[in-house]
Amino acid sequence: MPNASESSSAAWVPDPAEARRDQRYTAPSGVKLTLQAPPDAASEVAELHDISLRGFGIVTRRYIAPGTTVMMRMGTQRIEAEVKHCKPQEAGAGYRAGVVVHRTVSERSASSKQGSWDTFLIRGRRPADDL
DSSP, X not given: OOOHHHHHHSOOOOOGGGGOOSOOEEOOTTOEXXXXXXXXXXXXXXXXXXXXXXXXXXXXXXXXXXXXXXXXXXXXXXXXXXXXEEEEOGGGXXXXXXXXXXXXXXXXXXXXXXXXXXXXXXXXXXXXXXX
């Protein structure tokens, strides 16, 4: 928190990461999803990192500007989300992005046994660390 002299010269803006409303849970290792950013771009594979009730964290190979609407596919679900933050990972291991889900569309047929991203939230009760 800034002191009185700092607040008079510049407005203090809290870190959005500290304003999270929901607990995040670590995703099972190796869960992949297909990502398009922006929606007309070629698809790429991203890895699911963590999950919350309103969104999730992904690891991707490229930077995606905050505010960008992305389309993802995981199992039988298409997910429309907005990127809230995107930061480089250590040692050039891609970028870590946080997304807020706006809409999901299930393409599940009666014979489909694949899970959706919300199924991982129900199964994973282990809180995400270092977040």
